[in-house]
Amino acid sequence: MELKLIDYAVxxxxxxxxxxxGFALRRYMKxxxxxxxxxxxxxAWVAGxxxxxxxxGALELVGMAASGAKYGIATCHFYWVGAIPAxxxxxxxxxxxxxxxxxxxxxxxxxxxFDERTRALNxxxxxxxxxxxxGISMNALAKLLHQLLGWNYDLSLWICSAIVLMYVxxxxxxxxxxxxxxxxxxxxxxxxxxxxxxxxxxxxWGNVKAALSQVAQNPGALALNDKTFQADAWSSAWKPLLxxxxxxxxxxxxxxxxxxxxxxxxFGYWCTNFLVVQRAMAARNMSAARNTPLIAAVPxxxxxxxxxxxxxxxxxxxxxxxxxYRLPPRVVDSGKYAAAVVAVRESAGLDARSGLxxxxxxxxYKMSETKVAALIRDVAAGPLxxxxxxxxxxxxxxxxxxxxxxxSLVKKYCPPGLMGLALTALLASFMSGMAGNVTAFNTVxxxxxxQAYLAKDKTDAHYMWMGRAVTVVGILLSIVCAYLVSRWSNxxxxxxxxxxxxxxxxxxxxxxxxxxxxxxxxxxxxxLLGGTMASAxxxxxxxxxxxxxGIKGGYLWLLLGVNLESMPKxxxxxxxxxxxxWLASFAFTTCLSLTLGISLxxxxxxxxxxxxxxxxxxxxxxxDESQAWYQRPxxxxxxxxAGCVVLNILFW
Amino acid sequence: xxLDIRIPIGMMFTILGLxxxxxxMVTASDSALYARSLGINVNxxxxxxxxxxxxxMLAFSLPAFFKKK
Numbered sequence: 084m085e086l087k088l089i090d091y092a093v094x095x096x097x098x099x100x101x102x103x104x105g106f107a108l109r110r111y112m113k114x115x116x117x118x119x120x121x122x123x124x125x126x127a128w129v130a131g132x133x134x135x136x137x138x139x140g141a142l143e144l145v146g147m148a149a150s151g152a153k154y155g156i157a158t159c160h161f162y163w164v165g166a167i168p169a170x171x172x173x174x175x176x177x178x179x180x181x182x183x184x185x186x187x188x189x190x191x192x193x194x195x196x197f198d199e200r201t202r203a204l205n206x207x208x209x210x211x212x213x214x215x216x217x218g219i220s221m222n223a224l225a226k227l228l229h230q231l232l233g234w235n236y237d238l239s240l241w242i243c244s245a246i247v248l249m250y251v252x253x254x255x256x257x258x259x260x261x262x263x264x265x266x267x268x269x270x271x272x273x274x275x276x277x278x279x280x281x282x283x284x285x286x287x288w289g290n291v292k293a294a295l296s297q298v299a300q301n302p303g304a305l306a307l308n309d310k311t312f313q314a315d316a317w318s319s320a321w322k323p324l325l326x327x328x329x330x331x332x333x334x335x336x337x338x339x340x341x342x343x344x345x346x347x348x349x350f351g352y353w354c355t356n357f358l359v360v361q362r363a364m365a366a367r368n369m370s371a372a373r374n375t376p377l378i379a380a381v382p383x384x385x386x387x388x389x390x391x392x393x394x395x396x397x398x399x400x401x402x403x404x405x406x407x408y409r410l411p412p413r414v415v416d417s418g419k420y421a422a423a424v425v426a427v428r429e430s431a432g433l434d435a436r437s438g439l440x441x442x443x444x445x446x447x448y449k450m451s452e453t454k455v456a457a458l459i460r461d462v463a464a465g466p467l468x469x470x471x472x473x474x475x476x477x478x479x480x481x482x483x484x485x486x487x488x489x490x491s492l493v494k495k496y497c498p499p500g501l502m503g504l505a506l507t508a509l510l511a512s513f514m515s516g517m518a519g520n521v522t523a524f525n526t527v528x529x530x531x532x533x534q535a536y537l538a539k540d541k542t543d544a545h546y547m548w549m550g551r552a553v554t555v556v557g558i559l560l561s562i563v564c565a566y567l568v569s570r571w572s573n574x575x576x577x578x579x580x581x582x583x584x585x586x587x588x589x590x591x592x593x594x595x596x597x598x599x600x601x602x603x604x605x606x607x608x609x610x611l612l613g614g615t616m617a618s619a620x621x622x623x624x625x626x627x628x629x630x631x632x633g634i635k636g637g638y639l640w641l642l643l644g645v646n647l648e649s650m651p652k653x654x655x656x657x658x659x660x661x662x663x664x665w666l667a668s669f670a671f672t673t674c675l676s677l678t679l680g681i682s683l684x685x686x687x688x689x690x691x692x693x694x695x696x697x698x699x700x701x702x703x704x705x706x707d708e709s710q711a712w713y714q715r716p717x718x719x720x721x722x723x724x725a726g727c728v729v730l731n732i733l734f735w
Numbered sequence: 736x737x738l739d740i741r742i743p744i745g746m747m748f749t750i751l752g753l754x755x756x757x758x759x760m761v762t763a764s765d766s767a768l769y770a771r772s773l774g775i776n777v778n779x780x781x782x783x784x785x786x787x788x789x790x791x792m793l794a795f796s797l798p799a800f801f802k803k804k
Contacts, residue, residue, distance in 0.1 A: 104743055129740055261740045261743075264740055264744065265747065268788075272785060496771055498777065499758070499762075500759065501772065
């Protein structure tokens with residue numbers, strides 16, 4: 084696909100503004116507090132939009148559209164079950180302790196509440212996780228730019244990282260927050276017309292639903308799933324879940340969604356992940372800090388229209404095959420292509436079956452039998468032009484590249500101009516993901532690792548210098564992670580898995596720490612350690628249907644010399660997603676029970692006075708009377724929750 | 736923090752709106768170009784929307800701007 088001058092102009096304007104914001108903020112960066120905490124001066128609406136934008140990384144636009152196509156409307160559970168309730172909980176119950184304790188980071192809260200060990204454990208695992216999240220995001224971006232525009236992978240990766248580096252280096256967290264707000268509007272305004280055109284083309288929501296019910300009964304036709312389902316499997320959020328794992332394409336049951344996703348993973352992410360919590364902690368006062376997640380929840384609630392609907396539209400369009408549209412096939416590696424051509428040539432004269440197998444082995448993907456047979460015939464009849472040959476091999480791939488769904492729609496509907504805008508929106512989403520992770524990483528490194536253990540009593544200027552230096556290091560490490568994860572195709576599953584390892588047990592520690600004063604430092608530390616180890620153990624012992632033992636789980640069985648057939652059946656889950664949700668639930672329960680048990684057996688090391696402001700029962704209640712009733716977090720939170728219930732019922 | 740974020744946001748979308756709608760007007764006669772977007776000249780429509788959004792953002796930032804002066 085070729086871009087016109089106007090498209091580049093739109094991108095340049097955007098890049099100019101984000102870098103410009105960084106430079107404009109440079110003169111305000113006087114102390115480390117300015118650099119890492121934005122001087123606690125951000126208005127609530129800005130913090131709120133940055134909060135949601137930091138979460139709008141690769142996971143959202145690309146991953147959610149992919150899931151929308153793969154699983155249909157049930158993907159909305161990541162929003163209406165897996166986000167809003169946790170965001171409300173953070174605002175109403177947890178923000179007073181984060182903001183009120185004057186901790187500068189989530190790990191620092193753990194130090195104040197428990198001790199250094201828990202902080203060290205949390206900050207190290209968090210640092211590793213943010214680097215991976217940022218790497219995954221940048222890898223996805225560079226891959227898309229490479230596949231779609233033919234840009235060089237390495238060059239795209241380095242240039243985009245350099246832009247992020249430039250503005251974070253200059254303006255620190257403020258720069259990241261401000262550009263996140265800009266990116267938020269860019270993303271919404273860049274994708275809205277694409278969704279509108281897609282919806283108009285399909286003929287409205289009614290037609291989408293009708294098409295989805297046809298797809299559900301024969302998803303094999305679009306290579307979406309090997310099984311067949313009830314008509315509502317793609318267009319109802321709850322009914323297929325309640326019917327059991329074999330009745331919905333996610334392969335999960337309602338308990339895994341409600342407990343695993345809705346409680347453990349979601350609360351673990353939204354309430355303890357410093358990436359998002361940092362935005363609220365930068366707010367100008369307590370009331371702004373508490374309102375931050377609530378303001379963020381409003382766009383979050385309606386985002387499925389922007390990010391999940393495109394996936395469903397793509398399925399509906401592919402079903403009708405209008406204008407030759409199909410779900411984008413997985414891209415054949417340029418390295419494998421030569422072997423595929425040889426396989427096609429050598430298959431002349433063979434029977435259709437062995438020809439297909441040969442070509443499929445060369446590309447590494449499942450191929451269409453009829454298309455490969457036709458290609459073999461045509462090649463045997465006379466030489467084809469190289470480009471035609473390449474296109475036809477690519478076209479014969481059956482497996483879908485779900486991560487390419489959103490871009491296939493952009494390509495289909497956007498004329499030059501709008502194309503530039505939509506691509507810029509995509510760029511913005513990846514950059515906000517990376518900048519968010521990098522600012523969280525540099526704060527945790529500088530305050531929780533460097534200042535705490537390596538260089539205790541240095542000047543403020545020294546820590547600010549370290550913050551800048553580690554921003555560069557963080558971005559370089561993200562790039563390393565990007566190259567590492569470029570081997571894996573499903574970024575979303577990996578991110579969920581990492582969250583499972585790190586975040587799932589963590590919420591148990593916070594829950595007990597904040598709401599039960601009897602929780603001891605020993606309990607917290609060993610509970611958290613045990614919980615994290617429990618996730619690793621669970622992952623090493625469990626697998627999902629259709630996966631080989633190995634990196635996706637069950638490697639301990641490999642080491643023990645047990646193969647897939649003879650490992651216990653109850654450890655094989657119906658899908659990757661079910662495995663992740665159960666892993667999270669297991670890790671949480673382990674951490675919770677260990678922390679409870681050990682706390683009861685050990686002595687408290689902190690007095691009630693020391694815990695004031697850190698534990699619910701020892702802290703004076705937040706008085707909201709100064710605010711009008713409709714501005715109180717509890718009231719706003721209840722309204723949001725009610726809205727969520729209504730949405731769930733509407734799409735039941 | 737000293738910078739009012741509404742100003743750069745407003746400025747950026749004003750520029751983008753002008754760019755897009757300008758390009759839409761120049762290419763208005765090229766119906767093949769807009770076949771993709773279902774025959775709608777989305778550059779003009781959406782460019783105008785962006786321009787409006789940009790101006791509204793700038794308008795919101797005005798009172799604070801003058802107060803500071």
